[in-house]
Amino acid sequence: MPLNITSAPQGFSAFITNLGIRDNTDDFVFIKSEVPSVADGVFTQSLFAGPSVTISRRNLAGSQAQGIVVISKNANVANGAVGIADAEEILQLVAAETGITAHNLVIASTGVIGRRYPIEKIRAGLSGLGKKLTPADFHAAARGIMTTDTVAKLATRKIGNATLVGIAKGVGMIEPNMATLLTFFFTDAAIPANTLRSIFRPTIDKTFNCLSVDTDTSTSDSAVILANGLAGEVSEQDFAHALQEVAQELVLKIARDAEGATKIIEVTVDSAVNYAQAKKVAKAIVNSPLVKTAVYGADPNWGRVAMAIGKCENEQEINPEQVIIRFDNVKVYPDTLNEENLEQLRQIMSKDQVGIHVSLNIGEAAATVWGCDLSEGYIEINGKYST
Template identity: 45%
Template structure:
């Protein structure tokens, strides 16, 4: 994935939007006065596909959405930000039920037609009364055409910018929206990510495409090696624009997802640089991915990237600590940074100095590893580790 290589474009007020959707946003004052309640309503049942966190501490909203997904269609989406409603037990489930029932009455749909998500602080009860009071205004305040920019803003937590992109696919439109900047190494999809389209895509095909795309994009990024308890990635298809060519839609979904993944990475907490780790000629793709993630998640590699330090020894360390069952032979391994071979070549000070300057000037750094053990290949997209990340997360709840 290369920055600037996307066909999708940032969503703005002039962007086309898919038919069949309306939006509602409001502030329940969960943490501050920012908007923290977001709803998308579909005029008719949509084909729905989803992938969710595998965390043992998955939140009530994730569990409810998994159950809802079995229906194969949905009419609405409710997202609550600033409070994850995680590790709140039976009370947390009861709180969510109250809110889903309130919304279902407002929209005159079944409670079982609603996908939902919550993101933010873990371990605190939702302010159910305030949220329910907001949702009681949904029917009167739905925006048509949908205001996806406001939706993208309302689902943010520590994000510094909205993440929303769009592109046309034949006669249809595909919009992608994401939030997330920390607690990110997805183990399914990632963060909160939503796709809305009016292309007519059968639900089984939509699910298959979403699963594959998530694995090739969101599952490749890491900011801090932590998998969220609330990760959700869901796609809604109203079908109002009619059928589209399957491969064209799959390509568009991959492009939009890749674009969103890069936006998330660039907005990561304290991030100043991003880097791609490419591992080639591993014994399998799975091994290549494990090695790439080991490098991308290494605090020592990440701090070297932050300081523009071509310390390839840290890359070698991250490769070396991988599972002893992997076919990794230091005598056959090759490592390069920004196109310069750093191992096993003998690097003089002039070359290191030049590489340091290249890294300092680059916004995106490439690390390549050749294991010379097979045909496996994988990429991982990571970021630096800066003092700002520590500062932000050392007082997140206060």
């Protein structure tokens, strides 16, 4: 169901359409704020980062933006100077139609790498954009940024008189090195730029940066937030809590919709020396193809978790004799499992969400990460992605 206009953040309008980039589904989304917004963004660290990333990173240097342009089904990556020129032209076209300066716009692009935009179609499709804006339909926007996603991903929370809405796309090529995939947040809360940055970046790090589907970092990862302030000031603590909830809800929706996935995997590592160590070990587990396939088949081969921990060979403080491994509440190491325990483990691994808990017992830090199982469906989707 569309987000109720009365519960949506104030002051945002949108133009969502199909520009003929790949198929008959919407492939262009533009969301505009009535007024310049306090903004922040984090982007992929990929060496092959696309023009959308480099341009948006530049445009957000002043912590302000008034609109976000998203093109799906084409990443516009690895196209050289012409790719940069095409992206800049699109922002200039939107700027001319809306009266917003191009430097006050953010652009994101996702889809096939190495193919140029059908720029003539885009030019034609953007003609008259300024007169086609309507109150922002964030559900439609979430659908418009999809590629191989099967469902639109949206979450929202109230913060006093203000509203926060987040949308995201992503089901594959997900092992973030900053944010992940594409995710955008819009709010009418008034938040100072420094405060927004101090809340937004740690939240992304502990939600989207803790998500992995297939260990591949996208060239186009972008996470951006716009706060136009039209609802007035809110509690910083309440805002941070709402942002955390929205981001985590989107992360779980992505994990559930991941390419070929049938189950979510949640890995918590605690009693680590520091957060970085806990997260590293948790990621080693959730990224292991052998762990993923064991979860897919509900195979109680818990030793694959021990194997994944063992791959973190630089973490010399870890002592296998101190480690405890659990699946939900069933301890699998160092205890010896009998047939009854193994059957319990099969049942746990047959659930829609499988929890793996590792205690290193060498410190007090903890981290939780999310991922999914690995099925034949992943190969089917990605073996035919560009065709």
